[in-house]
Amino acid sequence: MTNKLVLITGGAGFIGSHTADLLKEKGYRVRIMDNLARQVHGGKWPRYVQEKGFELQRGDVTKKKDWEEALQGVSYVFHLAAYQDQRPDFGEFFRVNTVGTALLYETAVAEKIKLKRVVLASSQFAYGDGAYRCKHQKEVFYPELRSEADLKKKRFDITCPHGGVAHFASFREDQQLTPINSYGLSKESLERLGMRLGKTYGVPTVALRYSIVQGARQSPRNLYSGALRIFTLQALRNEPITVYEDGNQLRDFVNVKDVAQANLLALTKKDSVFGIFNVGGGKGYCVSDFAQIVKNITGSSSRIVIGGYRRTDSRHAVSDIGKMKRLGWIPSATPEDSVREYVAWLRNEVAYRSLFLR
């Protein structure tokens, strides 16, 4: 019998738990290693991974002995555990995301564990502000982080080096990476490390750069979980929905069930090995339009208020998903579907009611 034991690090989380459900449905056995991070789970296994026949190991990807236990008998790994926050503890991103990944390969090599596939969770944040075009030059250019002075003056759009209009180009896997925060940098180094060690030691590795993933089970405790969480909580409390900059910044959104399908393809397709793929929604939405979607679906009386900024936000972030589609992936859910799923789930979670019931 083939060994179909899959380890999912961070499997108690949002993407990991949906991936675990899909793998179970496809006949895989699932082991989850998760440290039940306080800012995501408050130290407890969430209900949705319990009593499903998953092996649950409380463990930490920064500890080699936890990897040694987790990797025993495993053929496939989804490495999804990550530190994702907005705090300026720069070292923590590398300690968890990059060193944690190195320990995966270090343990597999030391213990002579023959892994058939490792799928690494990377992020659209690896692109930073990405590439722009202008009429003055043929080649794209990669802008520097916008200055505080420009943002204060509400000059949000990126201009070309000649002072003219610059046009954002959707992120492509083969472009230069110019991450603008420690999280993005840690994901870039995680990818490079995984690909290098994977090729050297014969560990077939794939990296997926997820865009903004949405749907049920995204912990509202998780400060990193972004616009959907913030807009939804504001809308359910009928407080103003606060949109940064001028609201015209573009983002692409992908549903977590579509992401689980992309994960499965990365695990099973031969053509994916040593590939890097964008996994996104394929279409850019203005953030203010997205706020309106949340307002409509929640039936909120909130006003949408535009203003403020965060220094390390990208102006636009939209991924080209052609490469993943050529692997056979077809995302099917819309952002409206994802918002509906998230809001319905949140309303049913007794533990989170105090966040929006007044």
Ligand SMILES: NC(=O)c1ccc[n+]([C@@H]2O[C@H](COP(=O)([O-])OP(=O)(O)OC[C@H]3O[C@@H](n4cnc5c(N)ncnc54)[C@H](O)[C@@H]3O)[C@@H](O)[C@H]2O)c1
């Ligand atoms: N959700 C998104 O929009 C998005 C976008 C891009 C990339 N990603 C990446 O996808 C992966 C999964 O993200 P998610 O949205 O499911 O996040 P999540 O926070 O819901 O899940 C992450 C899980 O990792 C666990 N974890 C954290 N630190 C750990 C450690 N040191 N050891 C073991 N477990 C640890 C947490 O307890 C949590 O269960 C992450 O690598 C993230 O960077 C997510």
